[in-house]
Each structure stands twice: as C-alpha cells, then as structure tokens.
Amino acid sequence: MGRLLRPDPGREPIVGPVDEIEGFYQASGFMGHGFMMAPVIGKLLAQVVGGGPEVPIFDRWNLRRFKEGNLLSEAMIIG
Numbered sequence: 001m002g003r004l005l006r007p008d009p010g011r012e013p014i015v016g017p018v019d020e021i022e023g024f025y026q027a028s029g030f031m032g033h034g035f036m037m038a039p040v041i042g043k044l045l046a047q048v049v050g051g052g053p054e055v056p057i058f059d060r061w062n063l064r065r066f067k068e069g070n071l072l073s074e075a076m077i078i079g
Contacts, residue, residue, distance in 0.1 A: 011031065012029070012060075012061055012072045013027065013028065013029040013030045013031075013034070013037075013041075013061050014026055014027075014028050014029045014061060014062070014063050015027045015028075015041060015045065015057075015058050015061040015062070016045075016048070016055075016058035016059070016061060016062045016063070017048075017062070018063055019062075019063070019064055025045060025048070025049055026063070027041050027042070027045055044058070045058075060072065
C-alpha cells in the first residue's frame with residue numbers, strides 16, 4: 001500500500017464531519033501517527049457518528065478550519 005505524503009500546512013489530521021456532505025465523516029492526514037492513534041480515533045469517531053457526545057479535539061481538527069483560515073501549528077513536529 002502506498003500513499004502520497006502531502007500534509008496540511010500545520011501537519012494536523014482532519015477528523016470529524018464534513019459540513020458540505022451530510023452524514024460524511026473523515027479521519028485522515030495523520031502522517032505516521034495514524035497507526036498509533038487509529039484505535040482511539042476510530043472509537044471516538046464511531047461514538048460521534050452513532051449520536052454520542054461531541055469530541056472537542058475533533059472541532060479543532062475539522063476540515064472547515066481551512067475555509068475559515070484557522071490553520072493550526074504543531075510545534076512538536078520537526079521537518
């Protein structure tokens with residue numbers, strides 16, 4: 001399996017509902033940390049999709065941040 005490595009400017013993932021497509025959720029852009037974070041992100045996203053409580057970090061990582069110009073900066077990633 002291969003992939004194109006093209007992180008967003010802040011190198012943060014994109015997680016949560018996509019506002020323009022009703023019922024569509026995504027979890028992408030994790031770089032190498034996706035393997036480590038997949039179990040907990042999958043569990044939390046499944047809870048949200050199933051009508052459970054919202055997850056605050058998903059608001060921070062939502063796709064709409066690009067449209068709003070609210071780009072994030074991850075200080076712990078070098079390179």
